[in-house]
Amino acid sequence: MISKTIILQPDAIFSLCTVCITDNNGGKIALAIIVSSLILLGVANWAWKKYFSSKKEISQQK
DSSP: OOOOOOOOOOHHHHHHHHHHHHHHHHHHHHHHHHHHHHHHHHHHHHHHHISOEEEEEEEOOO
16 A cells, blocks of 8 residues: 655645635625615615605595
8 A cells, every 4th residue: 555645735725724714705795795785675665665656646626
């Protein structure tokens, strides 16, 4: 059997961990932006319907 010697390279380990952490945080940031955008649009839609929409009153006079 040939035994291979594992040589640890600290730079490679740190760069791999940095990539993993960055990808994970990027996904979380993107999800947070999407969810907060949907919440903001929902609140804006509610405010528009409640306060800013022009309601036409039907006149009963003929």
